[in-house]
Amino acid sequence: MQSASQKIHNPTLMVNQPDYNDSDQLSMVVLGSGSRGNAYYIWNRDTSVLIDCGLSTKQILARLEKVGILHPQIDAIFITHEHTDHVSSCAILEKRLNRLGQHPTFYMSPGTFCAAPEKCLPNNVSLIRDLETTQVGSVLVEAFEVPHDGTECLGYRVGYNGHWVGVITDLGDVTDVVIDKMRTMTTMAFEFNHDVDMLQNGSYPLQVQERILDWSGHLSNAQAAEALERSVSPRLQHLILAHISEQNNCPKLAESIARNVLDRSCHTDLIHLHVAEQHNPSPIFTVHQKPKMVLPTALI
Ligand SMILES: [Zn+2]
Numbered sequence: 309m310q311s312a313s314q315k316i317h318n319p320t321l322m323v324n325q326p327d328y329n330d331s332d333q334l335s336m337v338v339l340g341s342g343s344r345g346n347a348y349y350i351w352n353r354d355t356s357v358l359i360d361c362g363l364s365t366k367q368i369l370a371r372l373e374k375v376g377i378l379h380p381q382i383d384a385i386f387i388t389h390e391h392t393d394h395v396s397s398c399a400i401l402e403k404r405l406n407r408l409g410q411h412p413t414f415y416m417s418p419g420t421f422c423a424a425p426e427k428c429l430p431n432n433v434s435l436i437r438d439l440e441t442t443q444v445g446s447v448l449v450e451a452f453e454v455p456h457d458g459t460e461c462l463g464y465r466v467g468y469n470g471h472w473v474g475v476i477t478d479l480g481d482v483t484d485v486v487i488d489k490m491r492t493m494t495t496m497a498f499e500f501n502h503d504v505d506m507l508q509n510g511s512y513p514l515q516v517q518e519r520i521l522d523w524s525g526h527l528s529n530a531q532a533a534e535a536l537e538r539s540v541s542p543r544l545q546h547l548i549l550a551h552i553s554e555q556n557n558c559p560k561l562a563e564s565i566a567r568n569v570l571d572r573s574c575h576t577d578l579i580h581l582h583v584a585e586q587h588n589p590s591p592i593f594t595v596h597q598k599p600k601m602v603l604p605t606a607l608i
Pocket residue numbers: 342343346391393394478551
């Protein structure tokens with residue numbers, strides 16, 4: 309079998325976005341984010357990975373096509389945890405890709421492998437653990453544990469050319485390890501799941517509210533903002549607010565809270581803020597070489 313780096317890899321990209329076609333940097337598109345399904349496509353010129361398979365195969369391919377990626381080459385697929393909004397289409401996507409001559413490995417933790425619904429499991433699985441790194445073609449993918457009520461849940465960051473692009477969702481608490489990873493990201497999808505008042509005054513049964521608010525549930529806007537405040541760095545170029553609850557949050561509220569944090573930082577105008585949607589793909593976020601920044605004297 310060809311290695312990923314030997315393959316000719318040239319996703320066809322939108323005509324009005326020529327920079328992405330030419331870029332040898334990492335790019336990411338959020339294909340969908342939220343409790344109804346999640347998938348993130350991350351690539352450079354010769355390697356592509358998908359993080360999570362919680363949208364249908366049809367939607368994954370349709371949304372890639374919608375952003376101009378007509379013939380995606382998927383070299384590996386990394387699964388965060390066993391909840392159906394992250395794993396539901398693994399087996400079907402594998403069959404579809406196999407028919408197209410692609411045989412990606414699905415990486416997941418041992419806990420996810422044991423707990424995932426059997427009908428969702430693909431054949432080509434490799435187990436990955438907390439803080440393990442995997443080389444896929446020219447990119448490095450690192451897994452790190454996040455506290456959530458699945459079994460051995462993972463966040464991921466994908467590294468290439470001195471930059472990291474990461475996905476951190478489905479966590480009820482922010483650990484020091486998560487903060488350390490956040491500080492390294494150039495592009496990051498980070499969970500802003502709910503507003504606590506909306507959740508507590510909403511229609512969810514008390515038991516479900518407690519599950520969401522638990523340390524192994526989901527991050528509130530306030531928790532996410534605090535983590536952002538602790539971690540925001542001059543490296544960060546694209547911040548994508550992810551896994552936003554349709555019932556218990558409002559995209560504009562989450563955006564304004566994140567914006568406030570960025571406004572308090574010294575490099576706010578250089579960070580692109582975006583709110584990921586459940587039913588539409590995001591724009592393509594590409595790492596770019598920043599102009600040299602002049603830091604305020606207080607920071608030197
Ligand atoms: Zn989820």
